[in-house]
Amino acid sequence: MAFHEEELAEQESAYLQRLTAAETLAGAGEDERAVEAALRPRTLDEVVGQTRVREQLGLVLEAARQRGRTPDHVLLSGPPGLGKTTLAMIIAAEMGAPLRLTSGPAITHAGDLASILSGMNEGDVLFVDEIHRMSRPAEEMLYMAMEDFRVDVVIGKGPGATAIPLEIPPFTLVGATTRAGLLPGPLRDRFGFTGHLEFYEADELDLIVHRSAGLLGVELTDDGSAEIALRSRGTPRIANRLLRRVRDFAQVRADGVVTIDVARRALELYEVDELGLDRLDRSVIGALCRRFGGGPVGLSTLAVAVGEERETVEEVAEPFLVRNGFLARTPRGRVATPAAWAHLGLAAPPVAPGQESLFDGDA
Ligand SMILES: Nc1ncnc2c1ncn2[C@@H]1O[C@H](COP(=O)(O)OP(=O)(O)O)[C@@H](O)[C@H]1O
Ligand SMILES: [Mg+2]
Numbered sequence: 001m002a003f004h005e006e007e008l009a010e011q012e013s014a015y016l017q018r019l020t021a022a023e024t025l026a027g028a029g030e031d032e033r034a035v036e037a038a039l040r041p042r043t044l045d046e047v048v049g050q051t052r053v054r055e056q057l058g059l060v061l062e063a064a065r066q067r068g069r070t071p072d073h074v075l076l077s078g079p080p081g082l083g084k085t086t087l088a089m090i091i092a093a094e095m096g097a098p099l100r101l102t103s104g105p106a107i108t109h110a111g112d113l114a115s116i117l118s119g120m121n122e123g124d125v126l127f128v129d130e131i132h133r134m135s136r137p138a139e140e141m142l143y144m145a146m147e148d149f150r151v152d153v154v155i156g157k158g159p160g161a162t163a164i165p166l167e168i169p170p171f172t173l174v175g176a177t178t179r180a181g182l183l184p185g186p187l188r189d190r191f192g193f194t195g196h197l198e199f200y201e202a203d204e205l206d207l208i209v210h211r212s213a214g215l216l217g218v219e220l221t222d223d224g225s226a227e228i229a230l231r232s233r234g235t236p237r238i239a240n241r242l243l244r245r246v247r248d249f250a251q252v253r254a255d256g257v258v259t260i261d262v263a264r265r266a267l268e269l270y271e272v273d274e275l276g277l278d279r280l281d282r283s284v285i286g287a288l289c290r291r292f293g294g295g296p297v298g299l300s301t302l303a304v305a306v307g308e309e310r311e312t313v314e315e316v317a318e319p320f321l322v323r324n325g326f327l328a329r330t331p332r333g334r335v336a337t338p339a340a341w342a343h344l345g346l347a348a349p350p351v352a353p354g355q356e357s358l359f360d361g362d363a
Helices: 002-026 030-039 051-067 084-095 110-118 136-148 185-189 202-216 222-230 236-253 260-269 279-290 299-306 310-323 338-343 356-360
Strands: 074-077 099-103 125-129 150-155 162-167 172-177 193-196 327-330 333-336
Touching: 030 202, 030 236, 051 074, 051 084, 051 193, 074 084, 084 099, 084 125, 084 172, 110 136, 110 150, 110 162, 136 150, 136 172, 136 185, 202 222, 202 236, 222 236, 222 260, 236 260, 279 299, 279 310, 279 327, 279 333, 279 338, 299 310, 299 333, 310 327
Parallel strands: 074 172, 074 193, 099 125, 125 172
Antiparallel strands: 150 162, 327 333
8 A cells, every 4th residue: 555655656756747847848937827827818719720629619618508507528638838728717717617727647646636526616617737647546536527426435445445425516627638649538538528729820820929919018020920920839838938038039139129030030049940940849850860860769769869758759849740740650660751851951861662651650
């Protein structure tokens, strides 16, 4: 028993460290969180892009409102910074319901979850961030709570343990995950609606940059905004962060106005290239091409080569690199595409006979 608890505690601290590493890369320091809160859209109408998810979610909420019921449980999945937390907050706001926030790594014991659930009121929205990182026993308790609005709380240990049923008022669970594929089937199936957030188009990010500049009182030109949008890795959080860094540059090294020229100089200083790849992105494709001849190489080996956690490479860097055709995930490992070689200014090695099919894999 003691061993089990120790193991869980260890897991938690490992999870938290990884989370922090991933979040730092995704850009969530203390200050960043405060600014993010100020820039978050408050209603579905204010949300830019994600048209499909917005419409689907809008329907789920409207129908629940008309029936006077709590909405179905909602799962939001997608890479960091695309708006999962924002949408969770909007769901609560649109339902006029209080939001309770927690995260998978914070729930190491089923008891942690039981105590959260027992404090819920009818209609509350429970947001569980990083839901794929919850402990197994808590996960099992959550299935039951989602389906039957009831859980069994186990009191005591060993043969003398008793299960006390606990009724929970109807609530809406909103889960967020960067890895929908890691959720066990039974948990995934209990969500009535799953919204997959996609990377944003440059014109959508342009709108977001203009909106944020307005809120932060930053003066910027249309081409300055477009330049930031283009280099934001399809990610609103990054667009907002680059805007602030470019604003700093404009203030200190220019006359305060964010023009295209200021944006370019600032982004060069911050090592964000013309396609929006940052240091981590470049070091991943750089290692892949220079050290592993373009691959295929396993994720763990690649992560060690760039000095990052597996999760950081997989959840923060890869989705963008894959989506933009720089990296392919094949059954045999990660492979650099010709675009990656070209982007690094390197000549791609000739494709060996029998290797052409590497790029067909979508694993
Ligand atoms: N659709 C959107 N429209 C405008 N701003 C957005 C949108 N999605 C995200 N943002 C901005 O990006 C930041 C990060 O979003 P967040 O919801 O925290 O992402 P996630 O939880 O998916 O990591 C928010 O502070 C918000 O300002
Ligand atoms: Mg979030």
